[in-house]
Amino acid sequence: MDSLKGHLLLANGNLFDPNFRRTVVFLAEHSEEGAMGVVLNRPSEILVAEAVPPLADVVGDDEPLFIGGPVQPNDVLVMATFEDPGLPGVVADGVGFLSGEIDEDSFRSVTDVRVFAGYSGWGSGQLEFEMAEDSWITEPALAVDAFTEDPEGLWSAVLRRKGGQFALLATMPYDPQLN
Numbered sequence: 001m002d003s004l005k006g007h008l009l010l011a012n013g014n015l016f017d018p019n020f021r022r023t024v025v026f027l028a029e030h031s032e033e034g035a036m037g038v039v040l041n042r043p044s045e046i047l048v049a050e051a052v053p054p055l056a057d058v059v060g061d062d063e064p065l066f067i068g069g070p071v072q073p074n075d076v077l078v079m080a081t082f083e084d085p086g087l088p089g090v091v092a093d094g095v096g097f098l099s100g101e102i103d104e105d106s107f108r109s110v111t112d113v114r115v116f117a118g119y120s121g122w123g124s125g126q127l128e129f130e131m132a133e134d135s136w137i138t139e140p141a142l143a144v145d146a147f148t149e150d151p152e153g154l155w156s157a158v159l160r161r162k163g164g165q166f167a168l169l170a171t172m173p174y175d176p177q178l179n
Contacts, residue, residue, distance in 0.1 A: 004035070006091045008158060009127075009137070011024075025038065028096075030127065036071075038077060044064055048115045066115065078114075080095070087109065156171075
């Protein structure tokens with residue numbers, strides 16, 4: 001399978017794992033060793049200002065901390081749009097992750113900052129197995145996806161963008177038994 005780095009993984013309608021149901025994952029890495037990314041559409045009720053006070057000035061006082069996934073939930077990842085898309089850490093469409101020691105200088109060449117607690121990870125061959133089971137739908141990532149102002153509506157919005165049968169899936173209620 002070709003690398004899906006820089007793509008979105010959208011949970012298919014048959015994926016009921018509570019960690020990933022109706023999620024949109026931005027893949028930061030995908031190789032033979034495995035894959036890793038962050039869930040873009042799970043804002044928490046905790047504000048960045050409460051959880052990571054030094055980053056409050058960068059993202060704003062009312063910006064929620066996003067739940068990036070179930071792996072290492074106490075780790076913080078910082079995603080941003082880089083003014084120079086050739087910089088290390090850029091994954092797709094100018095969007096990437098700040099790495100190393102994050103200080104005031106880290107934010108001079110970035111815009112649109114979002115903070116995540118934890119990440120989503122797959123071991124070698126695990127994502128490919130889940131793809132073969134039709135658990136995930138892929139779509140190239142756009143910067144607008146990573147920093148949407150409507151994270152709860154992102155899953156449906158990207159499926160509608162894909163069109164066809166995916167647009168129909170976008171209309172599926174969260175609990176199909178209530179249909």
